[in-house]
Amino acid sequence: MSSSSDEDIPLSKMARKITSNKSSKLKLEDSSDSEDDRTPLQNSKPTPATSYSEDDDDNDDDDDGPLLKRKRKASSTKSDKKPKVKKVKTKSSSTTAVKKEKSKSATKVKKEEPKEEVSSQVKTEAEAEAEDEDDTYKWWEQQDLDGEIKWESLEHNGVVFPPEYEPLPSNVKLYYDGKPVTLPKEAEEVAGFFAAMLESDHAKNPVFQKNFFSDFLLVLEESGGCKDADIREFSKCDFTKMFQHFEKQREMKKLTTSADKKRLKKEKEEFEEPYKWCLLNGRKEQVGNFRIEPPGLFRGRGAHPKTGKFKRRVQPEDVTLNLSKDAKIPDPPPGHQWGEIRHDNNVAWLAMWRENIANSVKYVRFSQNSSLKGISDFKKFEKARELKKYIDPIRKDYKQKLKSDLMIDRQIATATYLIDVFALRAGGEKSEEEADTVGCCSLRFEHIFLKPPNTVIFDFLGKDSIRFYQEVEVDTQVFKNLRIFKKSPKKPGDDLFDRLDPSILNKFFQSYLTGLTAKVFRTYNASKTMQDQIDLIENEGTVNEKVVKFNAANRAVAILCNHQRTVSKSHETGVQKISDKIEEMMWQKIRFKRMILQLDSKQKKKNPEYFQECQDMSKEEEQMIIERFIANEKEKLIKRHERELEKFKIEKATIKKEDQKDTLQKLKDDHKERLAKHAEASKMYKSELRSRKYDIKPNVTVEKLQQQVEKLSTRIQNTALNLKDKEDNSSVALGTSKMNYIDPRLTVMFSKKFNVPIEKLFTKTLREKFAWAVESADENWRF
DNA sequence: GATCTCACTTAGAAAGATAACA
DNA sequence: TGTTATCTTTCTAAGTGAGATC
Structure with a gap:
C-alpha cells in the first residue's frame, strides 16, 4: 500500500499502544507479505548476520560491513593535557532573537548596563528581586544570538567548599567483631557515610556494600589503620551505634525552634551570597551550583557496578577556575591554592573539578535563569520548530529506505522510525563500568520481542535504569526489518543495529537539516504532542x-x-482513604434519597432513574461502609481527646492550681459527651439499616434533601476526579x-x-x- | 574510522518548604 | 497548632553530541 491517503496519517499515530481493545488497528504501508514473512522466526533458515536474504527486497549488497563489534570497555582514566585557550571566533549571526508578538516594540536594543563590582557587598536576593524589572537584561530583545563565544568578560567569587569533617563524640564507635574500635578520622568519616544510610536500600545492596568496604579499607590503610582490631570483614562490622547517633542528631535538628532555624538559614544565606552571583559581560547574573559536591558514597542508579564507592573530598587544588584575564582571582581557602586558572570564553562554566568515581568532569555553571542558558534553550526549541518544515519529507524518505537493498540504510531508516515514533534516545555505547542501559542504537537482541503480524514488545532499561516497556503495533516493514535484524546467528547479547551508532545516525539527520540530531526529534515530538x-x-x-x-x-x-x-510509599494508603471517602459519600447520598421516598413515596414514580442507585448498593456493602465509618469516627474522637490531654499537660503550669482539676474534668466530660453522641448515631445507622425507617426531623423537606443529594453528587464527582488524577500521576x-x-x-x-x-x-x-x-x-x- | 575528551542537557531522588487537614 | 501530604527546589547522576586525537 502506498496510497497518498497514507501520507495524511501523522506518523506519531501510526504506531499505537495496544490496549485490551484492539479495534482500531491502522493499516499501514506495505504490502505483499511474502510467504517467508509468515514463517515463524524459529523456523527460518539461519543466515550470517552480515548478509541477509529474506525475500527479494530484503537482499543486501553487503558492501557495508558491520561496525567493529562494540566491546563494552573500561574508559581511560587520565588526561594530563594542558588547557588550551582557544582563539575567539566571532561569527556573523543568522539567528534572530525572539520577536515580540505583543504590541510593544520589540526591536529596541538595550544598552549595556554599567559594570558593577561583584563583591561580597552584592545586593541581597530580596533586593535584587525588588529591582526594577526593566533592569534585567532582556537578551531576547537582541537581534544577534549566534556568536560562538560565550562571554566577553566574566568575574566571580569562586566556589563554596563543604565544611570540614567533625569527628564523632568519643562514645560513638564502630563495632568490629563485637568490640568498639577507634578509627582515624578519615576512615571514621567514610564509615559514617555508610552508617548514616544504614536503613536505606543502598546499604542493603551487596555491590554497594562491597564497593564501600573496599574503599573504606583503603582509606583506613592510608590514614594509619586501626589499632584496636584487624578489620577485614564487612560482616563483622556493626554500624548501629553510629547510625543511632545520626538518628539522634536528626531528631535534635527537628526540635530546633523555628526562630533558630530561620536564624541559621539567614546566616548561611549571608555567607553564600557573594558566591551566588557573577558578572557576565558586566551584568549581574546568577550562578547555579556554586557549592562543591561534598564527599560521600557514590549512589549510582540501577545496577551500577561502582555504586557505594567513596567519593573523595574535593580540595581547592583540584579546582580550575574560569574567568576573565583581568578579573580578580578569588582568594582560595587559607593554606590552599587553586588548581588552575583559565580564561576560556568558549565555554559556559565558572569552575570545574574531576571526580574520582568515573574520572569525569564536574562543572560549576550559570543558573537556569541566566541569559546563556536562556539563549541555548531558545535555540533548542527553535531548532525543533525548524524540524516541522522537514519532518514530512524525512518521514517519506525513511519509509522508503525501510526497504532499501543496503543493510545500513535499512538500519538507519528503522532506527529513525523508532526515534521518531516512540521518542527513543540515540543510545550511545557504554563502558563495563556503568549500568547496563540502552537507547535506540544500543538496543540488543533481548530487548525486543516480535509478535506477528506486526506487534513489538520493547522491554529494556533506558537512561537512569528506568524501564521502557511497551507493547505496540508498528509499520509492517519495520516489523519485517526488526525480524531480519534479529535473525540467526544473532543471539542474546548482540546489537540489533549492528551497523549503527549515534554519530552515523546523526550524520544522516544532518543531511536534511544542519544541527538535526536524534535528540531534536524528542523535543519536536514532545512539543508537537x-x-x-x-x-x-x-x-x-x-x-x-x-x-x-x-x-x-x-x-x-x-x-x-x-x-x-x-510510586511514593504513601500512595496506596492515600488511594484507599479517598476510595473509602467516596463510598461513604455514596452511602450518605443513598440515605438522603431513601429519606425523600419516606417523606413522599410518589417521587419514585416521577423519576425512577433518580432512585435507581438505592437498589444498587447491597445491604452487606452498606453494613461494611457503616461499620467502617463508625470506627473511623470513633478513632477521630479518641485522637482528638488524646491531643487535648497532651495539650493540657503542657499548659498545666499556666493554669491556676485550683482550676486545673475542673479543666481536666471538663475535657473528660466533653469527650464522654461526644462519645455518647457518636454511640447514639451509630445505633441510629444500624437501626436504619435493619428497618429502612429514618428518623427525619420535622423541618427537613424533600427540597432540602434534594439539595443535599446534589451537593454530595458534586463532591463525589470531584473526589473521583482527584482519585483518577492521583492514580494516573502516581x-x-x-x-x-x-x-x-x-x-x-x-x-x-x-x-x-x-x-x-x-x-x-x-x-x-x-x-x-x-x-x-x-x-x-x-x-x-x-x- | 575508532576512540577519547569535553561541554553541555536531561533525569529522578532527596531535601526542604508550603498547604491541607484534623 | 501540630501532623501529614503535596509541591518546589536542590543535588548530582546519566545521558547526548561535537570535535580532537590516535
Whole structure:
C-alpha cells in the first residue's frame, strides 16, 4: 500500500499502544507479505548476520560491513593535557532573537548596563528581586544570538567548599567483631557515610556494600589503620551505634525552634551570597551550583557496578577556575591554592573539578535563569520548530529506505522510525563500568520481542535504569526489518543495529537539516504532542479545571518520553482513604434519597432513574461502609481527646492550681459527651439499616434533601476526579517534560488563551528560567 | 574510522518548604 | 497548632553530541 491517503496519517499515530481493545488497528504501508514473512522466526533458515536474504527486497549488497563489534570497555582514566585557550571566533549571526508578538516594540536594543563590582557587598536576593524589572537584561530583545563565544568578560567569587569533617563524640564507635574500635578520622568519616544510610536500600545492596568496604579499607590503610582490631570483614562490622547517633542528631535538628532555624538559614544565606552571583559581560547574573559536591558514597542508579564507592573530598587544588584575564582571582581557602586558572570564553562554566568515581568532569555553571542558558534553550526549541518544515519529507524518505537493498540504510531508516515514533534516545555505547542501559542504537537482541503480524514488545532499561516497556503495533516493514535484524546467528547479547551508532545516525539527520540530531526529534515530538493536546482543550470551566486539563496534556508528553517516578510509599494508603471517602459519600447520598421516598413515596414514580442507585448498593456493602465509618469516627474522637490531654499537660503550669482539676474534668466530660453522641448515631445507622425507617426531623423537606443529594453528587464527582488524577500521576513525572521538552511558549500561550494565571502552570523557578517565553508569546502563539 | 575528551542537557531522588487537614 | 501530604527546589547522576586525537 502506498496510497497518498497514507501520507495524511501523522506518523506519531501510526504506531499505537495496544490496549485490551484492539479495534482500531491502522493499516499501514506495505504490502505483499511474502510467504517467508509468515514463517515463524524459529523456523527460518539461519543466515550470517552480515548478509541477509529474506525475500527479494530484503537482499543486501553487503558492501557495508558491520561496525567493529562494540566491546563494552573500561574508559581511560587520565588526561594530563594542558588547557588550551582557544582563539575567539566571532561569527556573523543568522539567528534572530525572539520577536515580540505583543504590541510593544520589540526591536529596541538595550544598552549595556554599567559594570558593577561583584563583591561580597552584592545586593541581597530580596533586593535584587525588588529591582526594577526593566533592569534585567532582556537578551531576547537582541537581534544577534549566534556568536560562538560565550562571554566577553566574566568575574566571580569562586566556589563554596563543604565544611570540614567533625569527628564523632568519643562514645560513638564502630563495632568490629563485637568490640568498639577507634578509627582515624578519615576512615571514621567514610564509615559514617555508610552508617548514616544504614536503613536505606543502598546499604542493603551487596555491590554497594562491597564497593564501600573496599574503599573504606583503603582509606583506613592510608590514614594509619586501626589499632584496636584487624578489620577485614564487612560482616563483622556493626554500624548501629553510629547510625543511632545520626538518628539522634536528626531528631535534635527537628526540635530546633523555628526562630533558630530561620536564624541559621539567614546566616548561611549571608555567607553564600557573594558566591551566588557573577558578572557576565558586566551584568549581574546568577550562578547555579556554586557549592562543591561534598564527599560521600557514590549512589549510582540501577545496577551500577561502582555504586557505594567513596567519593573523595574535593580540595581547592583540584579546582580550575574560569574567568576573565583581568578579573580578580578569588582568594582560595587559607593554606590552599587553586588548581588552575583559565580564561576560556568558549565555554559556559565558572569552575570545574574531576571526580574520582568515573574520572569525569564536574562543572560549576550559570543558573537556569541566566541569559546563556536562556539563549541555548531558545535555540533548542527553535531548532525543533525548524524540524516541522522537514519532518514530512524525512518521514517519506525513511519509509522508503525501510526497504532499501543496503543493510545500513535499512538500519538507519528503522532506527529513525523508532526515534521518531516512540521518542527513543540515540543510545550511545557504554563502558563495563556503568549500568547496563540502552537507547535506540544500543538496543540488543533481548530487548525486543516480535509478535506477528506486526506487534513489538520493547522491554529494556533506558537512561537512569528506568524501564521502557511497551507493547505496540508498528509499520509492517519495520516489523519485517526488526525480524531480519534479529535473525540467526544473532543471539542474546548482540546489537540489533549492528551497523549503527549515534554519530552515523546523526550524520544522516544532518543531511536534511544542519544541527538535526536524534535528540531534536524528542523535543519536536514532545512539543508537537503538547500543541495537539492543547488544541483539543475547550475553553470552559474553572481555572482549576483548566489546570487539570493542562496537566493531562502534559501527562501525554511525559508518557511519550517515558518520564517516570517511583510510586511514593504513601500512595496506596492515600488511594484507599479517598476510595473509602467516596463510598461513604455514596452511602450518605443513598440515605438522603431513601429519606425523600419516606417523606413522599410518589417521587419514585416521577423519576425512577433518580432512585435507581438505592437498589444498587447491597445491604452487606452498606453494613461494611457503616461499620467502617463508625470506627473511623470513633478513632477521630479518641485522637482528638488524646491531643487535648497532651495539650493540657503542657499548659498545666499556666493554669491556676485550683482550676486545673475542673479543666481536666471538663475535657473528660466533653469527650464522654461526644462519645455518647457518636454511640447514639451509630445505633441510629444500624437501626436504619435493619428497618429502612429514618428518623427525619420535622423541618427537613424533600427540597432540602434534594439539595443535599446534589451537593454530595458534586463532591463525589470531584473526589473521583482527584482519585483518577492521583492514580494516573502516581508513576508519571510531569516536571521533566515541562522543564526540558515542552516549548515554554506553549505554556504561556495556554495561560493567556485560557486565562489561567501563569503561576498555576510554572513555579517561580520555571517562570524565571522561561522569562523569555513569558514575555514573548501571546495567546495565538503556535509551536 | 575508532576512540577519547569535553561541554553541555536531561533525569529522578532527596531535601526542604508550603498547604491541607484534623 | 501540630501532623501529614503535596509541591518546589536542590543535588548530582546519566545521558547526548561535537570535535580532537590516535
